[in-house]
Amino acid sequence: MPEFAYTARTSSGDEVVGTLTASTSNEAIGMLSERDLFPLKVEGGAKAASRFSQQKRVKAQALAATLAQLGDLLESGVPLLRALELLSRQSAYPQLAEVMRDVHDQVAEGATLDEAFSKHPRVFNELTISMVRAGGEGGFLEDVLQRTAAFIEHQEDIKGRVIGAATYPALLAIAGTIAVTVLIVFFVPKFAEMFSRLEEKGELPALTIGLLALSDFLGSYGIFVLIALVGGFFWLVQYAKTERGRWAIDRARLKVPLAGKVYLNLAISRFCRVLGTLLKNGVPILRSLEISSDSTGNKVLADTIRQASENISSGQTLSAPLRACGLFPQTVVEMISVAEESNTLEKVLINVADGMDRRTERQLDLAVRLLEPMMLLVMAVVIMMVVIALLLPETQAMRRKYSKKQARSGFTLMELMLVMAILVILIGLVAPRFMGAQEGANISSAQTQIGLFKSSLDMYRLHLNSYPTTEQGLAAMIEEPADLTTPDRWQGPYLDSEIPIDPWGNEYQYEYPPTRNTKDFPDIWSLGPDGEDGTDDDIGNWPDEDRENELADL
Incomplete structure (x- = not known):
């Protein structure tokens, strides 16, 4: 039977699109009416296929919730067709309800779930389709649906944090660019006629000449510059859609x-989490690598993973090509290598993903704390340069005027007061943020370093079946302890350099067995800004007791 694509309106007025199978277009319209939908457009054949490309994307939260519900229904013993029917009727998202109704119809006609999903590429991406296909082939469909939902939620959470972290600096950059452009294009030209006589005499400072030239250029050709920038942006978008362009842009992203x-770090985390999940559910390593390579979102990294798959098929290890590519951190590669030897790869991969996510969150926090005052500082410097360029000609003219009467140098009192006022305002804006950011950056740096110790300590434990004791301390990561019962199993050093000190110049503290961590992991902490142990500003890797008490009260 032919397939028809439709655009219809629900009783609440929402516009939805989807497909259905019917003998004729009239039958398709009748089926839509039975679903309480008002058909706006019904197309069949090649036109129906083209409708998929016009389908609106759905929110990630809605998709994650629907996949999780589908997994829960299957886990409860509800047949797939019945579960799809329930979701299509009870979904709180009209557009997604129509998609699930179409998926139900396709599965009823004999298609697999992943095949039905693939007909909606703007709703289900390649990674989701590949994981569902693997779950269907391996007999753990309900589990993979729940894990895919969790993965989508996790990635959306990280995406939200990245966007939130970049929003304010981006707004500062845009506002600063607009302010400086308006100043140069509309304000500076008013001084051009005033400075023309000085320019004819060759008495105009170089800084002022440059500013006037820039103002004249933007005033005359600014529209062409804007058109060129917009055109370049659209060209870059089209170039990014080509295979070569995607690879080049992904390579450039890694070098920013x-x-x-x-x-x-985000790409490596996604890869490790997906690969670990698939291996944990019994998917063969080659198939798992094929699927997880699509999760990175980076063409360069995906090609490296595919090369690793080829190496494994020829009898080599996974860690060898990952080490050779130079993209994966050395610690991550070593952990994967040890995990391959100890047959704990899936567990280690998920631990690596958790560690990379924590590291990324701290890097983002550090970047935001530093970026905001730096943006303010750059804006202040640019505006100050414009002001100085406009003041210099008058200052030099005053010097020449007074030099005929008396030896005099420097600014006039009024000019000096104006410059000082501008400096005080700019310092008042930037200094508090910069000083606060520096303290916050130190705290974030200490938290990041404490987090980095975890992967090295986990590798130590893989080799020796235990973490270093309190007496051995972090020094055991650099030099082999003298009291080891199995010294041949120590394969350090486990840190790339000497044991780092915290941002305040103190050594990191270490204790194992732990007295503050609830899990079997060493206590690691910095003494904080005051350099004293046991005070409120200590920075450690144990849970926040106050936060835990708040959650317990809830």
């Missing part, structure tokens, strides 16, 4: 200072 590191 600071942001590239955060982007890489």
Whole structure:
């Protein structure tokens, strides 16, 4: 039977799109009416296929909730067709309800769930489809649906934090750019006629000449510059859709200072989490690598993972190509290598993903704390340069005027007061934020370093079946302890350099067995800004008791 794509309106007025199978278009319209939908457009054949590309995207939260509900229904013993029917009727999201109704119809006609999902590429991405396919083939569909839902929620949470972290600095950059552009294009030209006589005499300072030239250029050709920037943006968007462009842009993303590191950590975290989840559910390693390579969102990293798959098929290890590519942190590669030897790869991969997520959150926090005052400082410097460029000609003219009467140098009293007032205002804006950001950056740096100790300590434990004792301390990560019962199993050093000190110049404290951590993991802490142990500003890796008490009260 032919397939028809439709656009219809619900009783609440929402517009929905989907597909259904019917003998004729009239029958399709009748089926829509039975579903309490008012058909706006019904198309069949090739036109129906093209409708999928126009389908609106659904919110990630809605998709995650629907997949989780589907997994729960299947886990409760509800048949797949019945579960899809329930979701299509009871979903709180009209557009997604129509998608699930179409999926139900396709499955009823013999399609697999992943095949039905693939007909809606703007709703279900390649990773979701691949994981559902693996779950269907391996017999753990309900589990993979729940894990996919959790993964989508987790990624959406991280995405929200990244956007939230970048929003204020981006607004500052936009506001600063607009302010400086308006100042140069509309305000500076008013001084051009005033300075023309000085320019003819060759008495205009170089800084002022440059500012006037920039103002004249933007005033004359600014519209063309704007058109070129907009055109370049749209060209870049189209270029990014090509295979070559995607690869080049993904490579460039990895090299962006600071942001590239955060982007890489997020991609590695996604890969490790998906691969660990698939292996935990019994999916073969080659199939798991094929699916997880799509989760990175980066063409360069995906190609590296596919190369790893080829190496494994020829009898090599997973860690070898990951080490050779130079993208994966050395600690992560070593943990994967040890996990392969101890047959605990799936567990270690999920632990690595958790660690990378924590590291990324701290990097974002540190970046935001530093970026905001730096943006203010840059804006202040630019505006100050414009003001100085406009004051210099008058200052030099006054110097020449008074030099004929008396030896005099420097600014006039009024000019000096104006400059000082501007400096005081700018310092008042920037200094408090910068000082507060520096203290916050130190705290974030200490938290990050404490988090980095975890992966090295986990590797130590994989080799020796225990963490270093309090007496051995963190020094056991650099030099082999003399009291080891199995010294041949120590394969350090486990840190890339000497044991770091905290941002306030003190050593990190270490205790194992732990007295503050609820889990079997060493207590690691910094003495904080005051350098004293046991005070409120200590920074450790144990749970926040006040936060736990609040949650318990709830």
